[in-house]
């Protein structure tokens with residue numbers, strides 16, 4: 145499969161250089177995030193980081209079908225972190241037909257295919273409006289800007305962009321970089337609150353503490369992330385009772401629910417990513433904003449094409465953040481299958497739970513002792529298992545062991561956002577968010593995707609058991 149160049153694919157959860165990813169089967173990479181981290185956090189050496197990068201950033205296109213388990217004594221079962229070929233093969237004709245339609249019509253940007261996707265997506269999520277755009281990162285920025293958060297980029301506003309931030313947005317330090325960078329791009333100040341150690345999502349109590357703290361008065365919005373496919377705990381409403389705006393980062397959570405309401409309809413607006421490794425994925429970059437507000441939807445439509453309401457009449461400074469027609473067509477096909485795929489992910493998660501329990505490895509947590517802490521579905525939540533993330537004390541050694549066995553794994557996220565070089569200006573330091581920092585040292589994502597086979601899951605758990613024995 146095609147390899148992405150370092151500059152074009154900064155990783156978030158589920159990002160990898162190619163999308164049939166086995167671990168550690170090729171040599172070293174010179175590009176990759178791990179080299180820049182310095183990483184005092186988990187006391188990792190440069191060489192360990194290099195090994196991580198080699199195992200993750202370089203994948204190989206492996207066979208869609210692994211050898212049968214009976215052959216595993218002589219040829220161990222290789223288990224990819226993700227194998228998109230298995231999703232693509234049965235849909236090949238349908239997808240190519242949808243792509244041909246766009247090309248026949250020569251409607252490459254927005255157009256009928258994107259319109260159709262937007263209607264179907266809104267219906268699927270039970271929201272009034274869905275607006276397609278170029279990526280999850282742009283969706284976050286569009287949602288924030290359209291909801292009036294930050295300085296905006298309009299010179300007609302009181303402060304021009306990148307001057308002092310206007311208002312603050314509370315979010316998590318344990319997410320992909322875009323959750324915070326989008327707030328900065330919108331011209332607001334990110335304020336971080338620690339996570340819940342069980343769900344890895346923003347802790348409502350920690351958010352409350354920020355709201356009641358010295359900078360609480362500046363807060364205009366909360367940006368909870370539905371990490372790994374599980375909705376953040378919305379029982380507190382995240383400050384909506386206080387008139388705060390809530391923007392969901394739903395990049396990893398298409399179809400997830402909180403108390404029967406789907407992600408995308410829980411806040412004032414939400415941002416989705418269709419990056420190729422996401423549970424609903426495009427064949428390139430794409431994203432979407434959802435909202436129940438007509439005004440927000442209309443503003444997102446305007447901002448995604450340079451602030452134009454009418455052709456060549458620019459009311460505001462927007463951005464080029466449009467969705468390609470081909471992505472709209474591909475996503476419209478895949479949307480028909482996403483409910484089934486999410487069910488398959490849930491079944492795979494249940495199977496992992498059972499296998500780990502049967503192996504006597506599951507610990508009651510929240511922190512690991514000698515075994516593994518399994519991920520949990522919170523009460524009221526309908527998890528879509530975009531990732532299956534265990535906690536284990538000897539995470540890095542386990543990862544090396546799995547890599548040597550040809551079993552894929554990933555670390556989301558090795559360095560919390562407050563410790564990223566690019567975000568030093570936020571003024572936080574190591575020790576400020578102990579739960580996020582501890583999670584960064586203990587989390588390990590294991591292979592999970594709808595087509596993952598039971599024998600592959602058994603091979604993963606057997607290898608973990610062997611390591612821990």
Ligand SMILES: Cc1ncc(COP(=O)(O)O)c(C=O)c1O
Nearest residue numbers: 156157279280281320322395417
């Ligand atoms: C939590 C989260 N937010 C935002 C993004 C950004 O999405 P994209 O890569 O489509 O720009 C991602 C993607 O990795 C993500 O995982």
